[in-house]
Amino acid sequence: xxxxxxxxxxGLTPQGPVDxxxxxxxxxxxxxxxxxxxHDPRGQIVFVEDATxxxxxxxxxxxxxxxxxxxxxxxxxxxxxxxxxxxxxxxxALPGLINCHTHTPMVALRGLAEDLxxxxxxxxxxxxxxxxxxxxxxxxxxxxxxxxxxxxxxxxFADHYFAMDEVAAATDESGLRAVLGQAYFSTQGPxxxxxxxxxxxxxxxxxxxxxxxxxxxxxxxxxxxxDLAATAELARQHGLLVHIHAAENREQTANSLARHxxxxxxxxxxxxxxxxxxxxxxxTGLDPAxxxxxxxxxxxxxxxxxxxxxxxxxYLKFGWDTTPVRALxxxxxxxxxxxxxxxxxxxxxxxxxxxxxxxxxxxxERDPTWLTARQALDHATLQSARAVGLGDEIGSLTAGRRAxxxxxxxxxxxxxxxxxLAATLVHSARSGDVRTTIVAGRVxxxxxxxxxxxxxxxxxxxxxLLPELVDRSxxxxxxxxxx
Numbered sequence: 001x002x003x004x005x006x007x008x009x010x011g012l013t014p015q016g017p018v019d020x021x022x023x024x025x026x027x028x029x030x031x032x033x034x035x036x037x038x039h040d041p042r043g044q045i046v047f048v049e050d051a052t053x054x055x056x057x058x059x060x061x062x063x064x065x066x067x068x069x070x071x072x073x074x075x076x077x078x079x080x081x082x083x084x085x086x087x088x089x090x091x092x093a094l095p096g097l098i099n100c101h102t103h104t105p106m107v108a109l110r111g112l113a114e115d116l117x118x119x120x121x122x123x124x125x126x127x128x129x130x131x132x133x134x135x136x137x138x139x140x141x142x143x144x145x146x147x148x149x150x151x152x153x154x155x156x157f158a159d160h161y162f163a164m165d166e167v168a169a170a171t172d173e174s175g176l177r178a179v180l181g182q183a184y185f186s187t188q189g190p191x192x193x194x195x196x197x198x199x200x201x202x203x204x205x206x207x208x209x210x211x212x213x214x215x216x217x218x219x220x221x222x223x224x225x226x227d228l229a230a231t232a233e234l235a236r237q238h239g240l241l242v243h244i245h246a247a248e249n250r251e252q253t254a255n256s257l258a259r260h261x262x263x264x265x266x267x268x269x270x271x272x273x274x275x276x277x278x279x280x281x282x283x284t285g286l287d288p289a290x291x292x293x294x295x296x297x298x299x300x301x302x303x304x305x306x307x308x309x310x311x312x313x314x315y316l317k318f319g320w321d322t323t324p325v326r327a328l329x330x331x332x333x334x335x336x337x338x339x340x341x342x343x344x345x346x347x348x349x350x351x352x353x354x355x356x357x358x359x360x361x362x363x364x365e366r367d368p369t370w371l372t373a374r375q376a377l378d379h380a381t382l383q384s385a386r387a388v389g390l391g392d393e394i395g396s397l398t399a400g401r402r403a404x405x406x407x408x409x410x411x412x413x414x415x416x417x418x419x420x421l422a423a424t425l426v427h428s429a430r431s432g433d434v435r436t437t438i439v440a441g442r443v444x445x446x447x448x449x450x451x452x453x454x455x456x457x458x459x460x461x462x463x464x465l466l467p468e469l470v471d472r473s474x475x476x477x478x479x480x481x482x483x
Contacts (some may be wrong), residue, residue, distance in 0.1 A: 027054035027061055029441050034088025034407060035421070036063055037095070039396045043382055045374050047421050053093060055403040058440035063397050084443065090411045091435060092425070094377075095395050096155025096404040097350040098384035099339055101243070101281040101309035103161045104170070104348075105133070105141030106341030107148065108462060108469060113343070118249065118318050122481035126343055128472040130162075137469055138163040140462040142170035147453045148348045150174065152431035155404040155439045157348075158279065158309070158338075158388045160216045160243050164199050172207035175444045175452045177404060179388045181216025181243045185479055186224045193217075193227055193234075200240055210440060212389065214241035214279075220264040221252060222479055228271035235276040241389045242273055246280040249320045253285035265291040275303035277389055281338070283308045283328070284321045292331055299332035306333055307387035311340040312356040313347070322360050325379070326370060336387030337380050351431035354380045358426055373422040407436040 036051035050066035113125035138161070149157060156177040159167050164182045171178040182199035184192030200213035217223040217231050223244075235242050247253050247264040256264050265286070268274055274294065286292070298306040310323035325335050337353045339345045354376050361371040371379075385395025394402050408429055410418070415428050437445040444452050 027056045028058075029055040029084045029086070029403070029438070029443075031055075031086045031088045031093060031407070034091050034093045035410070036093045036397055037377070037381075037425075038063060039382065039398065043378070045377055045422065047092075051088075051093070053088075053397065053405070055438075055441040058403055058442070060397060060399050060401050060403050060405075062399050086407070086436065086443075086446075088407055090409060091407040092410050092421075093397060093405055093407055094425075095381045095385075095397055096406050096437065096439065097153045097354075097380060098336060098388060098390075098395070099149060099154050099157040099348060099350050100279065100307075100336035100384050100387045101311060101338035101340060102145070102157055102159055102348060103341035103343075104145035104157065104159050104167060105138040105161055105163075106343040107145045107348070108137055108141040108466070109341075109343035110346055112470060118251075118320075119481050121318075121344070122479075123477060125472070127477035127479050127481065128475070129470055131474070131476045131478050132469050132471060133162060134465070134469075135163045135166050137462070137465055139166035139170055140458055140465070142167040143174065143453055143458050144455070144462065145342070145348055146170055146174035146176050147450055147455050147458070149350075150176065150437050150444050150450060150453070151434065151448070152349050152351060153406040153408070153434035153437060154348070154350050155406065155437060156385075156388065156390065156394060158214075158243060160218075160245075160281070165203070168203045168206050168211055171211055173452065175210075175439050175442055177210040177212075177390075177394070177402070177439055178207075179212045179214055179241065179243070179390070181214040181241075183216045183218050185218050185222045186227045187222070187479065193230060196231075197234055197238070201238065208440070212241070214243045214389075216243050218479075219245035219248070220256065220267045225267065225271055228268065228273055232272035232276050235273075235278075240277075242276055242278045244268070244273070244278065244280060246283055247285040247287075247291070248282045249318070250285045253287055257287075263287050263290050265294050269294050269298070274298040274306055275301065277305045279307050279309060279336075279387060279389070281309045281340075282311065282315075282323065284315055284323055286324055286327075288324070288327060292327055295328065295333050296331040305386075305389070308333055308335045309338040309387055310335055310353075310357065311338040311345060312353060312360045314340045314344040316356070316360070317344065317346075322364050324364075325357065325361050326365055334383045334386040334391075335379055336384035349431050350380070351429070351434075355426055355430075373420070373426040376426045377422055402439075403441040404439050406434050406438070409433045409435045 031053040036048045052064045054061040158179040182196040204213045339348045358376040382395045385391045
């Protein structure tokens with residue numbers, strides 16, 4: 001691994017006592033001997049060797065660098081919390097990954113419908129099966145998804161689905177952080193929008209503050225203009241993020257232009273949603289000439305904040321274009337990394353999304369210099385945090401931020417030798433190298449052992465419910481896909 005530059009980056013101080021003693025007393029958690037992925041004041045990534053991270057009351061208290069030439073003695077023996085010490089030698093600490101758009105309960109449908117065009121996948125498989133959903137299936141699926149994400153180094157996820165009280169309960173049990181919204185369609189009538197608002201107001205701040213809520217209209221082709229405008233007003237009134245699918249592919253954009261004379265992005269602008277804090281999922285069907293000026297105006301305006309979540313694996317499976325990350329970045333729109341649901345993506349592996357983003361963007365732009373490994377790490381950390389509306393709380397190993405971080409084993413043969421640490425992380429390391437996952441200073445996985453969820457019990461109960469879940473003989477579906 002490369003040594004830290006001299007002088008050290010702002011915010012880092014020489015090595016202090018390993019017990020993390022500070023003005024407020026001893027730390028609850030201290031990690032020593034790791035390499036830390038930090039950000040300088042300009043947001044540029046800086047790797048710091050032989051770092052110590054101290055956590056107090058769920059907040060990063062300090063990230064300190066060893067004094068040049070100092071020698072560290074043997075690591076102290078680990079003890080149970082409080083005052084937990086983790087020996088980080090051989091690992092790299094980085095901010096926990098953020099899954100900016102997913103549908104966690106859909107892990108129950110993983111692999112159910114494969115190698116199909118989107119309209120067949122939705123209309124003949126997914127939406128008929130989702131009409132069979134029960135709250136118990138949603139809760140079990142969410143718990144299984146949380147276990148998968150913890151093991152993959154994800155500490156925060158943004159979910160957009162049904163029966164979201166069950167997902168909030170799974171978030172609480174798992175220890176993860178989440179941005180949750182109850183999805184709705186205009187075909188549900190005013191009750192759908194009211195239920196989304198009710199969930200957002202009831203569950204805001206749940207799970208000891210780890211749950212942030214949002215409004216979740218499904219998409220411009222399933223939620224009409226008046227509903228979208230009403231959602232925008234509710235978002236402004238209650239200070240809520242809006243999480244919505246938009247311009248998922250070129251076909252949706254073409255159909256929107258044919259029916260309404262506007263792109264999906266223009267429909268959102270007309271409804272006032274781009275004047276709120278809004279997270280747009282996918283945007284692979286962006287019309288550059290029409291939509292980029294709209295998004296640039298929204299990014300430069302003062303009424304709200306617009307961001308995009310990109311899940312490249314699913315786009316490859318459906319044969320879609322990819323999210324135009326470069327154009328969005330130049331327009332000032334943060335792009336966070338996501339997986340979508342496991343029914344289409346098959347995995348909730350955000351590490352894979354980071355790698356695919358770097359590779360697919362090079363192919364889409366026909367430019368090997370874009371997207372660099374450091375840019376991919378930027379999208380995985382700071383930009384993802386901004387995308388889900390938590391840019392001031394997570395996404396960086398900085399004093400005062402939430403102590404959401406992961407330790408990655410860098411000793412495997414596939415990560416050695418290291419000539420460029422950023423490239424090693426993005427192109428050689430993988431989610432299975434995550435050894436420890438921490439949220440709000442609480443260890444959720446240590447040395448690959450899950451500490452909050454019992455996967456065999458979850459899988460056992462869920463498996464017994466699958467035959468009824470996947471039965472499509474009733475011929476019903478929750479909605480019609482016309483994109």
